[in-house]
Amino acid sequence: MSYIPDEITLTNYLYGELSEDESNKVEEYLKQNPAMAAEIKGLSSTREIMSAYDDKEVIPPLDLSNKPKNSNVSDVRKRISRIMAIAASVSLLLVVGYFTDFKLSYNDQGLFIGFKKQTEIPQGVTLDQIESLLDAALDKNLAVQNQNLVEVKTEMQSDYQSLFINQGKTFETKLEQRMNFDKQELDRYTKDLQEKNAILVNDYFRTAGLEQQTYVKNLLIDFTGYLEEQRVQDRDFYLNRLIDLKLSSDLKQQETEQMLTSIIKSVNNISTEETTQNF
């Protein structure tokens, strides 16, 4: 036989996906090749064994739609947060610099870092004078700085208070909206569940009814078969009894006939003997 099926055809055969003609050809080939037939039988058994592997139970989460997409997204968010923090720090420094009148400059006399307007240092002053000038300037600056800080603090406190109050109100409103929404969702879910249960129960009773109908029908068919069989058995029984009775009657008749014949013979013999004696 020149026909040799390849593994694709054999897979199709194994999963019943061949046409009748092709299937017959494969079966013919397997009849003539017991080794390959055993191989296919083995593969079929393997499928049967592997199918015994049970599924594991798992509970679906309540809501997947709000979870973060993946770690990459959280990385991006972290990076954005970091940039925002740096930007906020720089902004804060600029604001503080603005309020404290921070100066940074470089000229022929050297690098100048300080607050408020640059003070001209008179030529030919002594070190003590420079120190006292610096102390005075620093004290003044410190006083201005403190005053500015108090102002900024007061302003920020008032901002925070108003922000806190506004956020509290917004949060309350959102919470109320969310609760209302959840209640509606719950109602809808309950209604949906009830409808689904009703359909399930309906389907169950319909299926159960059909199964019961089939069962009773089969039972009736079985019972009818039983009655028919019983009737045939009874008929055979009575027929056999009648035959037995007839045989018994025939026997009795034969016995009676024999007895009568015997009696007649005896009577005849006696009468013959009597006649002989009389003579």
Place this chain on the structure above:
Amino acid sequence: MYAETMLDIAMNHSDSLINQAKNGDNRAKDKLVNLWYKRIYNFAYKYFSDHDEAMDVTQKTFIAFHEKIWQLKEVAGFKAWLYKIASNHCHEVTRQQDRSHQHFSTQKAEDVHREATAIFFNPDRKYQRSELNGILQEALNTLNEEQRTVVIMKEYEGLKFKEIAEVLELPENTVKSRLYYGLTHLKKVLVARNITTEILQS
């Protein structure tokens, strides 16, 4: 049995749900997640033989489902589309596993294999259901990734050859060929370990 049948019916007749989900209906999406969660989890579990990996892939699959369902072209292709997402995530995780993790997995697999072998070579032993599951999972682990994916999709997830070919972007004949050699390998493993159909009957 009855509940299983109803679930199967629901899974195979959820065209309207898929349409609603495509149009952005979150309730329909949640219902589809409930219907398919167990299937995708079990697909991933049989693939990795690890609960945490399976949970991770399942969650990623359904997050992608939530975000990309609107891209689904045909409702009839939903099943293949969903398994394609799951399969891609499984493949990605496998690819990302570093060498040390692979070494750990190999070590772990060898330990399981040793324990399983001790059980296999006792022909008179009666198997508990959970033991048998462990043995069959061990047999699946001996397949390479490509054959394992095809065997799981066909034998446990009931995908058609055409659907598997679509998921893996392969010709149907390649899928059939992989399945044939996968089953042949499993047969050898089960025979070598004395697992027969009689064990199932007992």
